[in-house]
Amino acid sequence: MENIFFIVFRRMRAPLLSLIGAYAVAVLGLVLIPGQDAAGNPWHMDFFHAFYFVSYTATTIGFGEIPYPLTDAQRLWVVLTLYLSVVVWVYAIGTLVALFQDTTFKMAVTERRFARRIRRMAQRFYLICGYGETGGALVQALTDRDQSAVVVEIRPERVSHLRLENLRQHVPALCGDAGRPLHLLEAGLKHPKCAGVAALTNLNEVNLKIAITAKLLHGDTPVICRADSHDVEANMASFGTDYIIDPFDTFAAHLAMAFQTPGLHLLHEWLTRLPGEDLPEPVNPPRDGLWLVCGYGRFGKAVHQRLVAQGMETRVIEATPESTGVPEVGCVVGRGTEGKTLREAEIERAVGLVAGTDNDVNNLSMVMTAQDLNPALFLVLRQNLKDNRPIIDAVKADMVMHPPTIIADKIRVLLATPLLHELEQLAAYQPNSWACELLSRVTALVTTRVPAVWEVAVDAQGAYAIAEVLAGGGRVLLSHVLTDPLERTKPLAALALLLVRPGERVLVPEEDTALRPGDRILFCGRHHVRDRMAWTLQNCSSLSYILTGAHRPQGHVWRWLSPGRRSQAG
Amino acid sequence: MNPEKVVFGFFIVLALTLNFGFFVGEMDNPAHHHVYELFAVVIVNLIATVLKFGDRTQMGAVLLATSLVAVLQLLVAAVVWTLAVHASDDGMTPTAMASIVSLSGGAMLANVVSVVLLVIETVMLKR
Numbered sequence: 001m002e003n004i005f006f007i008v009f010r011r012m013r014a015p016l017l018s019l020i021g022a023y024a025v026a027v028l029g030l031v032l033i034p035g036q037d038a039a040g041n042p043w044h045m046d047f048f049h050a051f052y053f054v055s056y057t058a059t060t061i062g063f064g065e066i067p068y069p070l071t072d073a074q075r076l077w078v079v080l081t082l083y084l085s086v087v088v089w090v091y092a093i094g095t096l097v098a099l100f101q102d103t104t105f106k107m108a109v110t111e112r113r114f115a116r117r118i119r120r121m122a123q124r125f126y127l128i129c130g131y132g133e134t135g136g137a138l139v140q141a142l143t144d145r146d147q148s149a150v151v152v153e154i155r156p157e158r159v160s161h162l163r164l165e166n167l168r169q170h171v172p173a174l175c176g177d178a179g180r181p182l183h184l185l186e187a188g189l190k191h192p193k194c195a196g197v198a199a200l201t202n203l204n205e206v207n208l209k210i211a212i213t214a215k216l217l218h219g220d221t222p223v224i225c226r227a228d229s230h231d232v233e234a235n236m237a238s239f240g241t242d243y244i245i246d247p248f249d250t251f252a253a254h255l256a257m258a259f260q261t262p263g264l265h266l267l268h269e270w271l272t273r274l275p276g277e278d279l280p281e282p283v284n285p286p287r288d289g290l291w292l293v294c295g296y297g298r299f300g301k302a303v304h305q306r307l308v309a310q311g312m313e314t315r316v317i318e319a320t321p322e323s324t325g326v327p328e329v330g331c332v333v334g335r336g337t338e339g340k341t342l343r344e345a346e347i348e349r350a351v352g353l354v355a356g357t358d359n360d361v362n363n364l365s366m367v368m369t370a371q372d373l374n375p376a377l378f379l380v381l382r383q384n385l386k387d388n389r390p391i392i393d394a395v396k397a398d399m400v401m402h403p404p405t406i407i408a409d410k411i412r413v414l415l416a417t418p419l420l421h422e423l424e425q426l427a428a429y430q431p432n433s434w435a436c437e438l439l440s441r442v443t444a445l446v447t448t449r450v451p452a453v454w455e456v457a458v459d460a461q462g463a464y465a466i467a468e469v470l471a472g473g474g475r476v477l478l479s480h481v482l483t484d485p486l487e488r489t490k491p492l493a494a495l496a497l498l499l500v501r502p503g504e505r506v507l508v509p510e511e512d513t514a515l516r517p518g519d520r521i522l523f524c525g526r527h528h529v530r531d532r533m534a535w536t537l538q539n540c541s542s543l544s545y546i547l548t549g550a551h552r553p554q555g556h557v558w559r560w561l562s563p564g565r566r567s568q569a570g
Numbered sequence: 571m572n573p574e575k576v577v578f579g580f581f582i583v584l585a586l587t588l589n590f591g592f593f594v595g596e597m598d599n600p601a602h603h604h605v606y607e608l609f610a611v612v613i614v615n616l617i618a619t620v621l622k623f624g625d626r627t628q629m630g631a632v633l634l635a636t637s638l639v640a641v642l643q644l645l646v647a648a649v650v651w652t653l654a655v656h657a658s659d660d661g662m663t664p665t666a667m668a669s670i671v672s673l674s675g676g677a678m679l680a681n682v683v684s685v686v687l688l689v690i691e692t693v694m695l696k697r
Contacts, residue, residue, distance in 0.1 A: 013620055024613040
């Protein structure tokens with residue numbers, strides 16, 4: 001912005017005017033006051049010498065009385081102007097220094113630097129509004145997977161927190177109100193590389209405004225919003241917000257999935273974790289028996305509803321039933337942190353406990369007391385603050401649910417691999433056995449490490465070589481893509497999970513499926529396989545080697561020299 | 571009445587009048603062009619330029635540009651004068667004087683543009 005330019009000049013106006021004035025007075029005086037040359041003849045200093053003299057005295061350099069020693073009248077004048085000019089200099093420099101330390105000026109400089117950085121973004125990036133727990137987890141998840149993010153956050157301390165965070169990518173952050181369209185534009189809302197907007201601030205109204213702004217100014221980008229109430233959700237949906245995420249519902253749905261189809265839950269865990277980590281162990285929450293839900297806030301309600309829908313027997317433990325309300329049956333009043341309340345809720349015959357209050361210390365205390373009373377309990381622990389991770393890990397609960405991480409993962413999947421989201425939606429209609437079979441196929445590929453998940457679009461950008469062959473009337477099968485481009489007899493350690501084409505969505509497509517232009521395919525496999533596959537997708541001679549087994553001549557001369565292959569190459 | 575406008579108007583018109591005063595006379599006759607006048611023109615023009623610093627209006631930007639042109643021409647004229655008197659063996663020659671005066675003539679043209687713009691702005695404000 002040209003703001004800085006104007007701020008500097010506006011502020012420097014007075015000091016510069018006083019400098020010009022002081023110099024003019026001093027120079028004019030020296031020219032007017034008569035002096036003497038070496039021989040004692042009357043002599044007037046000319047403008048050149050006067051300016052020279054004033055310049056070196058005003059800057060306190062002081063070469064002496066040049067070219068001739070001054071007369072007393074001149075000396076008197078010099079004394080006056082010397083003090084005047086030095087004071088004016090100090091004033092000018094002081095103003096400049098004060099200007100550089102001015103908060104307005106500093107903010108203008110930071111904003112300018114930020115805007116320039118955004119303008120130069122060459123990689124696709126996601127605009128994250130709000131850097132709270134969820135925003136932080138999302139930025140972490142995106143950067144861990146080499147994707148770029150830009151953050152707009154209103155609280156300066158959170159912005160400095162982001163700068164201290166050890167992320168794999170530089171994340172430009174603007175300290176400003178995301179509710180103001182100006183700030184969103186500065187953060188690159190209209191940038192051609194802006195691939196999505198996530199509104200994750202704590203205020204529903206701000207999220208709403210971000211969603212509207214994004215939809216109006218850059219209609220094609222997906223917008224994901226966090227909403228805590230169903231009212232706001234309906235409002236956001238009314239103008240086409242792409243995804244609205246309610247943290248509590250998301251969380252409860254996640255838990256319900258673990259009950260209903262543990263295989264699917266495990267598949268979800270495997271495909272969304274960080275590639276290269278150890279594969280998470282399966283969890284098997286007991287489905288028959290009494291479940292205790294401690295805390296009946298928005299979270300407890302969502303979980304309770306899901307448990308009841310599964311036909312499970314539940315008890316709710318709530319300390320302040322008058323403010324939260326309670327279900328008609330099976331409620332115990334108390335904090336759940338002491339043995340008495342837990343025994344009252346019949347913990348001895350319970351099979352599972354959900355410690356779901358919004359206070360980590362209470363949750364921990366609850367879990368530890370419950371473990372004493374009934375060591376066989378299946379424990380689901382809600383973690384509220386990211387910093388409490390070490391103590392949460394120490395109690396070894398069977399499932400730890402950190403809502404911000406879950407939401408962040410969900411948003412990351414929506415933004416970066418939308419096909420994975422479609423896969424999960426389709427998989428929800430599949431039986432658990434289907435998930436288990438897929439799990440064993442994934443294990444065969446990657447053994448003990450979390451697989452990488454990536455999307456391929458069959459078009460000129462995503463798969464140039466294949467698009468060329470298809471455009472020339474050739475035929476490429478899925479099995480060709482899954483072949484090692486270095487040795488065509490070997491398969492790649494990857495698996496196609498989903499194929500999407502207009503009017504068709506194929507779960508785990510067969511290897512002999514013929515590809516068509518415009519297909520989008522979701523793969524999972526070892527991390528390095530992705531780079532290997534890129535050869536087949538983008539390099540015409542790699543693809544032709546896989547298709548025909550022969551190396552195609554590269555240059556025009558060689559192609560011309562091998563007449564038998566000319567037709568095929570052309 | 572805007573005091574800022576009065577001050578700026580004063581300096582820009584003064585710059586033009588002084589400039590004119592320096593410019594008139596025989597082109598190459600040093601007796602017709604006094605160094606004090608050139609000094610005054612330079613100082614007044616500098617002040618008029620600085621007064622337009624940080625003005626965000628379109629008119630302010632154009633006035634800053636014309637003032638910068640005038641200052642540039644006048645400073646070159648001053649340097650030519652200094653070189654002619656102090657750095658050349660011949661001293662002030664009619665050739666040097668002619669180039670100084672023509673430079674100041676260019677500066678005067680820029681100052682005329684400034685004043686015309688100022689008048690236009692004033693007229694538009696009145697309406």
